[in-house]
Amino acid sequence: MAPPHTPARRAVLALSTLVAGLGLAVSSVGAAAGAAAYLYVGGGGCSDTGSGTAAVPFCTIAKAAKVAVAGQTVLVSSGTYTDEVFPWHSGTSGSPITFQPAAGAVVTIAGAKHGFTISNQSWITVSGFTVRDTTSNAFYVFNATGVRLSNNTARGSGSPVEGATAYGMYLNSMTGSVVTGNLVTDNSASGIYLTNGSTGNQITGNESSWNAYGYVRNAVGIDLRAPGNLVSGNRVHDNEDSGIQSYPGGDRNTIVDNVSYHNKGFTTTPLTNCSAPPTGNTAGCITGDHGIDDFGVTGSSVVGNTVYDNVSAGINLEGVASGTPSGFTFADNISVDNAASCPNGAGGTVKCPRTRGDIRVDATSQLGTRLDYDLVNLSVSGTMMVWGSTSYTSLAAFQSASGQESHGRQADPRWTSPAQADFSLRAGSPAIDSADSNAPGQPALDAAGRPRVDDPSTPDSGVGVRSYDDRGAFEYQPPTPSRATS
Amino acid sequence: MSASTTSTHRWQLLLGVALTIVVALGSAFVLSGATRGGSPAAPSAASQSAAGDCAVIGSLVAAATTTTASAHGVPAAAVRTGVDTVLSRARGLARTAASDDARESVQNLADDLAAYRLSVARPATDRHADIAAAVRADLTALRRLCGH
Numbered sequence: 001m002a003p004p005h006t007p008a009r010r011a012v013l014a015l016s017t018l019v020a021g022l023g024l025a026v027s028s029v030g031a032a033a034g035a036a037a038y039l040y041v042g043g044g045g046c047s048d049t050g051s052g053t054a055a056v057p058f059c060t061i062a063k064a065a066k067v068a069v070a071g072q073t074v075l076v077s078s079g080t081y082t083d084e085v086f087p088w089h090s091g092t093s094g095s096p097i098t099f100q101p102a103a104g105a106v107v108t109i110a111g112a113k114h115g116f117t118i119s120n121q122s123w124i125t126v127s128g129f130t131v132r133d134t135t136s137n138a139f140y141v142f143n144a145t146g147v148r149l150s151n152n153t154a155r156g157s158g159s160p161v162e163g164a165t166a167y168g169m170y171l172n173s174m175t176g177s178v179v180t181g182n183l184v185t186d187n188s189a190s191g192i193y194l195t196n197g198s199t200g201n202q203i204t205g206n207e208s209s210w211n212a213y214g215y216v217r218n219a220v221g222i223d224l225r226a227p228g229n230l231v232s233g234n235r236v237h238d239n240e241d242s243g244i245q246s247y248p249g250g251d252r253n254t255i256v257d258n259v260s261y262h263n264k265g266f267t268t269t270p271l272t273n274c275s276a277p278p279t280g281n282t283a284g285c286i287t288g289d290h291g292i293d294d295f296g297v298t299g300s301s302v303v304g305n306t307v308y309d310n311v312s313a314g315i316n317l318e319g320v321a322s323g324t325p326s327g328f329t330f331a332d333n334i335s336v337d338n339a340a341s342c343p344n345g346a347g348g349t350v351k352c353p354r355t356r357g358d359i360r361v362d363a364t365s366q367l368g369t370r371l372d373y374d375l376v377n378l379s380v381s382g383t384m385m386v387w388g389s390t391s392y393t394s395l396a397a398f399q400s401a402s403g404q405e406s407h408g409r410q411a412d413p414r415w416t417s418p419a420q421a422d423f424s425l426r427a428g429s430p431a432i433d434s435a436d437s438n439a440p441g442q443p444a445l446d447a448a449g450r451p452r453v454d455d456p457s458t459p460d461s462g463v464g465v466r467s468y469d470d471r472g473a474f475e476y477q478p479p480t481p482s483r484a485t486s
Numbered sequence: 487m488s489a490s491t492t493s494t495h496r497w498q499l500l501l502g503v504a505l506t507i508v509v510a511l512g513s514a515f516v517l518s519g520a521t522r523g524g525s526p527a528a529p530s531a532a533s534q535s536a537a538g539d540c541a542v543i544g545s546l547v548a549a550a551t552t553t554t555a556s557a558h559g560v561p562a563a564a565v566r567t568g569v570d571t572v573l574s575r576a577r578g579l580a581r582t583a584a585s586d587d588a589r590e591s592v593q594n595l596a597d598d599l600a601a602y603r604l605s606v607a608r609p610a611t612d613r614h615a616d617i618a619a620a621v622r623a624d625l626t627a628l629r630r631l632c633g634h
Contacts, residue, residue: 162627295613
């Protein structure tokens, strides 16, 4: 006969069971804290019902994303994957969750809706993937901080059909994050799009090119609808609209050391907002727009950029509310041959419609705008500068009338090979050792990550903490510099 | 004590143990999730359909279409007032929509409406035409999102 179950005995039994259960809980927590450093994806013997070990890897990146926790790195074997990856957990600032190809592996995600969706999770790193032919944005981030997207390719997202277009990287409410070294190309909307309070981010060293809606001229290389970001050292070219664009919401951004060129094209596909050339082939539309475009935004710095051969005004500021100081600084830029000719197929040397000038500031945006230490030039006669409603064919005329650009220069920048998109400076360039190193946002390294160096063959005419910074995105590297930043 | 009473006590004990285990496992699950710093039980909102947002999206699209289509010949200040109303609704919905797709599409509309609001002061310019085209594309995308 079993002993009687007194209340006291029942309490002891229940307590012991509870302790055992809590022990199980603690054991589970311990496993999470001591999770393996790596999860593996792809290769022979894979199973999504396993635990993602090297011996039995997961078959899908999505499965790894579901279970990966702070501090874990997901290593993916070579192959083309079709799953959409969205992490279920956040990393921490000291222990992010990292997704990357295994050593030497080439990993493509193709045909999914998104490649990576980072939604409501933070401290996630995605590095080294090619995401192509997604039906929506290749990379989608929402409400996240501490994200790092590096050295990925985002190509061919969406379709150039109204209602089916998609961005390369759509960054919504993303803060304190880094987007660097990515190739974002041939997408059916803008390449990199920041919106809805995305702030404190660094968008650096990316290439964004050949992005086009196809039915409306609207795709930009880097599109800023959010404030307070650093946009530095990017190459933006051959986009359907401007290279870099700041639109309402995109205030107080720092746009430095970028190269924006040949955002300019001609398509025989009718565009909703078609600009046909004034002469020549009118059975098509001109694409492209500004190198750097700022519309209705304030408080930004556009410093040390190289801007060349865009179809409209190279660096453009317009639409600031009348009577409101723009708070814009344009300095140390090189802007050459913008709005100087129509694209091939649309009239050759005929000038295209829309705005003109290497630098243009419209009538409502002059107040509180400062321009100095820029270098401009046109290889054909035309409009060099626009200030308010007046166009100037020379920098001297602009300087005299506006009082701006007292240290500006009009000269051939002596680039190595602009036709090959090599905008490094050759010896004797008037851009050498002549910049304002105190211009807001002027970095100590150039767009290629090289130091500022003092060319002993060029007298220093620059100002600021260093008198030898060069104008434009690239610092001339003399054989034997006399001084250099570290 | 009768045999039936003893049996009842055994069942009560087993039931108690079972309940305790359930509670303990639940605790383990919650604690485990807490340490992972995320929302372990909830799949990403990416998996949610936009269908639940479509009623309010339809209303927004109708308002935006009316506001932007009737801008021709209307004083800029009046257009801005109309756009402000729609823009406010769009920004709100861009924050509260349940699905990522809806949030993105409505956010795009909000962004372009903000630019449109500025451009109405210069209706004859390429800039206004470009932005108006972008708004129309946003509205089309929203209609397609909701199967219209």
